[in-house]
Amino acid sequence: MTNQSSGKNGLVHAEAPIFTRSVPGRIGYSLPKAFGDTENAEAAIPEGLRRKEAAELPEVDEPTVVRHYTRLSVWNHSIDSGFYPLGSCTMKYNPRVNEKAVRLEGFGLLHPYAPEAHTQGAMRLIYELGRDLAEIAGFTQVTLQPAAGAHGELVGIKLIRAYHKAQGNPRKKILVPDTAHGTNPASCKNSGYKAVEVKSGPDGVLLPESVEKLMDENVAGLMVTNPNTLGLFEEHICEIAEIVHAKGGLVYCDGANLNSIMGVSRPGDMGIDVMHFNLHKTFSTPHGGGGPGSGPVGVHDKLAPFLPTPIINEKNGVYRWDYDRPQSIGRVKSFYGNFAVMVRAYAYIREMGAAGLKQASQMAVLNANYVRAGLESTYDLPYKTPSMHEVVFSDKHLEETGVTTLDVAKRLLDHGVHPPTVYFPLVVHGAIMIEPTETESKETLDSFIDIMKAISDEAKTNPEVAKAAPTRTVVGRLDETKAAREPMLRYKPDA
Numbered sequence: 026m027t028n029q030s031s032g033k034n035g036l037v038h039a040e041a042p043i044f045t046r047s048v049p050g051r052i053g054y055s056l057p058k059a060f061g062d063t064e065n066a067e068a069a070i071p072e073g074l075r076r077k078e079a080a081e082l083p084e085v086d087e088p089t090v091v092r093h094y095t096r097l098s099v100w101n102h103s104i105d106s107g108f109y110p111l112g113s114c115t116m117k118y119n120p121r122v123n124e125k126a127v128r129l130e131g132f133g134l135l136h137p138y139a140p141e142a143h144t145q146g147a148m149r150l151i152y153e154l155g156r157d158l159a160e161i162a163g164f165t166q167v168t169l170q171p172a173a174g175a176h177g178e179l180v181g182i183k184l185i186r187a188y189h190k191a192q193g194n195p196r197k198k199i200l201v202p203d204t205a206h207g208t209n210p211a212s213c214k215n216s217g218y219k220a221v222e223v224k225s226g227p228d229g230v231l232l233p234e235s236v237e238k239l240m241d242e243n244v245a246g247l248m249v250t251n252p253n254t255l256g257l258f259e260e261h262i263c264e265i266a267e268i269v270h271a272k273g274g275l276v277y278c279d280g281a282n283l284n285s286i287m288g289v290s291r292p293g294d295m296g297i298d299v300m301h302f303n304l305h306k307t308f309s310t311p312h313g314g315g316g317p318g319s320g321p322v323g324v325h326d327k328l329a330p331f332l333p334t335p336i337i338n339e340k341n342g343v344y345r346w347d348y349d350r351p352q353s354i355g356r357v358k359s360f361y362g363n364f365a366v367m368v369r370a371y372a373y374i375r376e377m378g379a380a381g382l383k384q385a386s387q388m389a390v391l392n393a394n395y396v397r398a399g400l401e402s403t404y405d406l407p408y409k410t411p412s413m414h415e416v417v418f419s420d421k422h423l424e425e426t427g428v429t430t431l432d433v434a435k436r437l438l439d440h441g442v443h444p445p446t447v448y449f450p451l452v453v454h455g456a457i458m459i460e461p462t463e464t465e466s467k468e469t470l471d472s473f474i475d476i477m478k479a480i481s482d483e484a485k486t487n488p489e490v491a492k493a494a495p496t497r498t499v500v501g502r503l504d505e506t507k508a509a510r511e512p513m514l515r516y517k518p519d520a
């Protein structure tokens with residue numbers, strides 16, 4: 026095993042809080058006299074709005090600021106620094122050409138209040154992206170307003186509610202499988218529904234009879250992820266959709282796992298009525314640092330009247346925002362959504378073309394199955410059905426060593442690899458959910474498989490090593506709950 030990506034190599038700078046570098050009177054800027062005249066500037070601020078005491082800011086020169094943040098930036102693992110097999114998150118490479126597109130002046134400097142006549146290019150991009158997404162997933166209309174997947178879920182469930190309300194009864198419950206992402210039941214609850222859990226079958230997929238048993242006229246719909254979070258295709262989806270529809274319900278698809286089926290099959294053709302996309306997952310836009318994202322929602326015609334306002338229309342090559350939508354659930358985001366994320370996704374779709382998107386999905390599935398084949402004789406594999414884009418192992422084979430999934434994840438950091446998603450989905454005890462994505466080479470996957478095997482072997486001979494990991498990172502193992510319970514939001518020199 027080469028350790029060229031090991032956290033022990035390279036320059037890892039120690040970096041204290043920037044306040045420790047503060048020197049009274051030192052400044053990192055110079056302003057023209059008119060602005061720099063502090064007395065006049067202060068006088069221009071109404072008395073009541075002036076600070077009583079000076080702001081507690083570090084006093085530092087510009088190189089110090091640049092170095093501080095540059096050093097901190099390399100403490101974080103990113104998709105540009107190493108392998109990032111974070112299951113369900115589709116941490117694929119973000120092509121640089123997307124960044125070039127989004128920095129074009131006409132996009133990057135566009136003001137959201139600019140009139141329609143001045144923004145036709147941007148409007149065309151939004152329109153065409155919506156049309157492409159509709160085509161990819163098999164829907165007729167798409168809104169690009171939602172800011173993330175979870176936001177898309179909320180919008181989708183609100184659409185379901187608006188639809189039922191228009192029929193006279195919003196209904197009370199939504200069925201959600203036990204493999205669902207936590208945001209699914211939360212979206213139901215926040216839209217006024219009770220989330221009712223459906224147990225998945227012994228093979229990790231939903232069985233039609235389980236849905237049939239729970240389905241009645243009080244159920245507004247089913248919220249299903251396909252492929253599901255075990256990385257398994259819900260093979261009974263068409264039959265299940267029929268069962269839901271027969272009782273007047275609708276089917277929502279959490280589209281976070283679209284990366285495994287693009288160009289191969291379409292949720293809109295499987296009986297799905299409404300679905301969100303995660304542009305920051307499937308369509309290669311950067312994420313992992315907390316945003317911004319984009320969670321467009323696709324629907325068939327029967328839900329289209331309820332989509333958020335405004336919707337973009339095209340007539341004779343002219344694009345217009347349509348605000349005249351009496352049945353709409355209203356606006357869900359300021360302006361038109363996270364436009365910069367849309368530009369990147371649009372550039373990606375244009376670069377890839379239909380054939381490229383299909384190949385991406387096929388390679389994503391191949392890579393996940395390669396990792397699965399490489400590790401299934403070492404790690405416990407709870408479900409034997411072939412994987413789609415991700416594979417879920419467990420720590421069962423390490424039971425006697427005392428080493429757990431958490432320790433394996435921490436030890437991976439010492440090898441320069443971002444840990445997979447752990448302890449999710451909840452149906453697998455000690456889950457290790459690996460999603461390599463299509464953008465990783467065979468060499469990277471081989472190296473990861475070797476590292477995972479080495480960690481397992483080491484756990485059997487020297488379990489204390491994994492228990493103490495990570496030891497090669499700048500920050501060691503943290504108290505899991507302290508940061509959440511006692512957040513330290515201000516620099517305190519004595520803390």
Ligand SMILES: *Cc1c(COP(=O)(O)O)cnc(C)c1O
Nearest residue numbers: 113173174175206208279281303
């Ligand atoms: C990521 C994810 C979500 C939530 O999407 P965000 O864009 O993070 O809000 C929902 N469901 C599944 C299965 C996901 O992987």
